[in-house]
Amino acid sequence: xxxxxxxxxGASTAISVSLPLAxxxxxxxxxxxxxxxxxxxxxxxxxxxxxxxxxxxxxxxxFLPTATGDSLVNIVRWYDSCANLPVRPFVQRMFVSSYTQxxxxxxxxxxxxxxIVGGGNTLNMMVIWKAHRIDEILKTAWEKxxxxxxxxxxxxxxxxxxxxxxxxxxxxxxDGLGFIKTSHCPHYHAEPQRKPLYWSKIKSKEYKAGYxxxxxxxxxxxxxxxxxxxxxxxxxxxxxxxxxxxxxxxKLLPKEILK
Numbered sequence: 005x006x007x008x009x010x011x012x013x014g015a016s017t018a019i020s021v022s023l024p025l026a027x028x029x030x031x032x033x034x035x036x037x038x039x040x041x042x043x044x045x046x047x048x049x050x051x052x053x054x055x056x057x058x059x060x061x062x063x064x065x066x067f068l069p070t071a072t073g074d075s076l077v078n079i080v081r082w083y084d085s086c087a088n089l090p091v092r093p094f095v096q097r098m099f100v101s102s103y104t105q106x107x108x109x110x111x112x113x114x115x116x117x118x119x120i121v122g123g124g125n126t127l128n129m130m131v132i133w134k135a136h137r138i139d140e141i142l143k144t145a146w147e148k149x150x151x152x153x154x155x156x157x158x159x160x161x162x163x164x165x166x167x168x169x170x171x172x173x174x175x176x177x178x179d180g181l182g183f184i185k186t187s188h189c190p191h192y193h194a195e196p197q198r199k200p201l202y203w204s205k206i207k208s209k210e211y212k213a214g215y216x217x218x219x220x221x222x223x224x225x226x227x228x229x230x231x232x233x234x235x236x237x238x239x240x241x242x243x244x245x246x247x248x249x250x251x252x253x254x255k256l257l258p259k260e261i262l263k
Contacts, residue, residue, distance in 0.1 A: 035149035037227050039183060041159035043190045044219030046120060047236055048085050049262045050155075054118050055091050057151045057224065063117035066094045070132055071124025071157040074099045078122055098132050110141050116150055123156030126178045127170035130161065139181055146183055155222075156190045163188035165211060167201055175201050177210070184225055187214030192243065194219045203252045206245055213246035221259065233259040 040054055055063050067082045069075055074097040086093035096112050113119060119142070121129075133139050146152055152162060160166045161180045166188035168178035175197055180188070189202040198216075205211035215223055215230075220240035224232045233242045244255045 035147065037146050037183075037225075038149065038151045039146070039162050039225045040151065040153040040222060041162065041188070041190075041215075041217065041225075042155035042219070042222035043159065043192055043217030043240070043242075044123065044155050044194060045236075046085070046122070046153075046155050046158070047220070048089060049236060050153075050222060050234075051085060051089060051091065051120070053222075053224075053234060053262060054120065054151055054153045055089070058117040060117050062090055062092060064092045064094060064115065065118045065120060066096050066113060066116040067120050067122060068096055068098075068138075068154075068158075069122045069124075070098045070138075071122055071126060071129040073124075073128075075124075078124075082122070098136060098138070109136060109138060110144075113138075113141050113145055114148065114150070116145070118151035118153060119145060121152075121154030121158030121161055123154075123158055125170045126157040126160045126168045126180075129157055130178070130180070142181065143183070152183075155219075159190050159217065160188055163214065166190070166214070167198055167205070177205070184215075184228060185212075187211040189214070189216040189245070190219075192216040192218050202245060206247055207250075207252050209247065213244070216243045216245050216254075218242070223257070230257065233257045234262050235259045236262060 038057055040057060042050055069078045072078050079095050083093055160168060160178060162183045163180045163186060164182045165177055165179050167175050169175055170178055189198055191198050202216060206213060218240035220237060221235035221242045223230055223242050235241065241259060242257045244257060246253050
């Protein structure tokens with residue numbers, strides 16, 4: 005399938021925000037809740053790892069580029085990343101209308117095997133999601149066992165809070181969806197100001213203890229517990245950062261390098 009057709013496919017879906025979610029009445033208590041995060045990049049190896057978590061041979065994976073305002077560049081990059089992978093890629097844009105999209109966000113997202121959230125402005129993304137009730141739909145997807153994933157803004161969104169560059173002047177705090185009950189710091193060593201700020205916020209108890217990830221490393225959470233840590237190379241890692249006896253403690257998490 006060519007690139008032009010890929011991009012057109014991603015634009016063809018509609019919104020229904022006035023009705024209650026049909027899936028809210030369902031009980032998914034016996035389903036494993038899966039979230040995979042990276043500190044920054046969403047390399048094709050990470051996409052394949054996410055695909056493996058679905059348990060499907062040719063999974064439907066949806067990309068949410070909300071944090072970059074549905075950037076066409078990022079949408080094309082997403083399809084390029086999936087071009088040679090055994091997955092069925094899709095894009096759900098938020099900047100749509102009832103003329104261009106004839107399925108609800110709920111129908112589209114709950115029909116996926118995995119949902120990957122792109123990076124960008126976390127704060128803006130959260131506001132847009134809440135306006136369209138995407139936060140509720142994603143929670144239903146999580147409870148249903150659909151794999152949720154992302155890096156940067158796409159990792160921050162699953163936690164209670166963490167560090168963001170969504171505002172002018174300096175890094176600041178942003179609240180996420182709170183599916184994972186800790187704090188989070190992406191780009192841990194890639195951006196010099198990230199680690200010192202994260203440590204200071206944990207030491208002051210403004211942030212809960214939480215997980216920090218380098219750009220090319222990721223954590224798979226199953227039912228809110230760390231199940232596996234993976235990385236693309238030896239240099240990138242993930243950490244658990246907490247406060248012990250008034251001092252910040254950084255614990256390196258054992259990892260597996262993806263081949």
